[in-house]
Amino acid sequence: MNSPSLQATHPVAPHALWRKMASFLEENRPFAVVTVIMAHGSTPLPAGARALVEPSGVIHGTVGGGAVEAAAIRFACDALQTQQVIVFDFDLHGSGPPNPDPICGGRMRLVVDPNPWAAENELHKVLLALDRRERGWWVTQLNESSPWQVQSAFLPNGEPAPLPAPPPSALQEECMRGGKALYLPAVAGQRGEMLMEPLLPIPRLVMVGGGHVGQAVAAQAALLGFEVIVVEDRPEFAQPDLFPPHVRTECGNIEEILRNMPMDRDTSIVLATRGHSKDAEALRACIHREMGYLGMIGSRRKVPLMRKMFIERGWATxxxxxxxxxxxxxxxxxxxxxxxxxxxxxxxxxxxRKGSAPRIPLSFEP
Structure with missing residues (x-):
């Protein structure tokens, strides 16, 4: 292997990495895609972690940092010279080359693809789906041969995979439901190893209320990669300088804004207005809508009383x-x-990530 000087990692959010890949292809810029296709035990990152490596050793994204990333960069530079796919296993149990640094104790398999142009059309489908906030899968199939062969394809929700021996629909549903990449071992005579990655729209947080709690939630959500929209009816609490860059604010009638706002399974709503009556108004506008999460500030006594009111008045089932x-x-x-x-x-x-979460118990039930 060549030993390029190691470069600092350029952190890239997963959704942004797809766009960077498309940008590199458009510029005809050489790079290799390194993907963790399998991760077993304790590993720095799970299967589906991905990075782009340029011939100089500059890396965009990460496959775990440390020794595994150093090896990935070296293999990527070799693959770019030979134009052949490289597959390597990285053992973090300590049985590999001596390493003075602490290691995790798991095992990873990584694929280095120096020819991402082969999947350029599929990549454009990914970008289109992200723009439309549509769900789908990125499927990578690894076929053992000399040299190794990699096939990648995007699966729109509900469409069959344009790959040999596509995964069963039940496995597709399992992958999407868990929100985590699913590794499928090779099946002799049918297909090679396969990695299914759920591609979800950028998570969206609608923060209803721009007070102290709303500002803190918006800041943390932005840090976690959410698209954040703050809804307020008080102009002084909808000022952009109260929130991180790229947070959108909408000021006006809260009920009207929420009724007209697009929502989907990747939208989370947090209600934290200036009072229970305003929270109730906001809740009426969205409790019947499709969304991934709905939460509301409230005391353990007030929440049951509001529930009773909503059920009795037919505002919610x-x-x-x-x-x-x-x-x-x-x-x-x-x-x-x-x-x-x-x-x-x-x-x-x-x-x-898990489909549900523990709840704070109420003090009493009406």
Whole structure:
């Protein structure tokens, strides 16, 4: 292997990495794509971690840092010279070359593809789906031969894979439901190893209320890569300088804004207005909508009373109310505004990644 001088990693959010890949292809800029196709045990990053490596050793994104990333850069530079796919296993149990640094204790398999142009058409489908906020899969199939062969394709939701021996629909549903990449071992005589990665739209957070809690939640959500929209009816709390860059603010009638706002399974709504009556108005506007998460600030006594009002007045069904996380957030003993925001975002992430999250118990049921 060549030994290029190691370069600093350029952090790139997963969604942005697809666009950077397309930009490199458009510029006819040589690079290799390094993908973690399998991760077993304790590893720095899971299967689906990806990075782009230029011939100089500059890396965009990450496959885990440290020794595994150093090896990935060296293999990528070799692959760019030979124009052949390289597959390598990295053992983090300590049985490999001596390494003075602590290691995790797992095992990873990485694929280095120096010819991403072969999947250029599929990449454009990914970008189109992201722009439309549509779900789908990125499927990578690795065929053992001399040299190795890699096939990649984008699967729009519900369409068959244009690959030999496509994965069963049940496995596709499992992959999408968990929000994590799914590694499938090779099946002799049918297909090689396969990695299925769910491609989800950029998560969107609608923060209803721009007060202290709203500002803290918006800041943490932006840090976590969410597209953030703050909804307020008070101009002084909808000022852009109260929030991180790229956070959008909408000021006006809260009910009207929420009724007209597009929502989907990748949208999270947090209600934290200046009072329970305003929270109730906002909740009426969105409790019946499709979304991934709905949470509301509220005391353990006020929430049951509001539930009783919503059910009795026909503003929500029992099933619709059951989707609401209120009081909002994980029960971590949060006191400060920043801690409350952490509890809220942790609950949102748990629902997004696991399908549900623990709830704060109510003091009584009506």
């Amino acid at each position: 029992e099933e619709q109310w059951a989707k609401l996380y209120a009081p909002i957030g994980l029960d971590i003993g949060a006191v400060s505004v920043q801690e409350i925001a952490t509890a809220i975002m942790a609950q949102i992430i748990a629902v997004r």
